[in-house]
Amino acid sequence: MKCxxxxxxxxNIQVINEQKLVTRHHGIIWWLFIGWWWIFVKWIFFTVPALLAAIFIGKRKKIVNVQKKIYVCQSCGRTWE
Ligand SMILES: [Zn+2]
Structure with missing residues (x-):
């Protein structure tokens, strides 16, 4: 490998573990028009069965581990993937 x-x-090759949270963000307009009832509907249809499933099956992992290789040049200090 050349710089x-x-x-x-x-x-040098460095292997790092990056943790990504798989969550989506919504804007304020989304919350005003859809969010308040969608959360309610989602809560009934997803959260309640999910909670029951979590109690009986166990918690699902939401953090995804991504392994990355980072190359570090010993001469100029440049890093790249
Ligand atoms: Zn270099």
Whole structure:
């Protein structure tokens, strides 16, 4: 592996674990028009069965682990994936 910046071959490879939360964000308009009743409907149809499922089956993991390789050039300090 060569550095794309200075062509130095003295490059370190670092493996890092990145944690991504799989949640979506909605805008204020969404909350005003859809959010208040959608949450209510969702709560009845999803949360209640989900809670029951969580009690009987166990908690589902919501954090996804993504393994990334990061290359670090020992000469110029450039990092890339
Ligand atoms: Zn470099």
């Amino acid at each position: 794309p910046n200075c062509n130095n071959e003295n490059v």
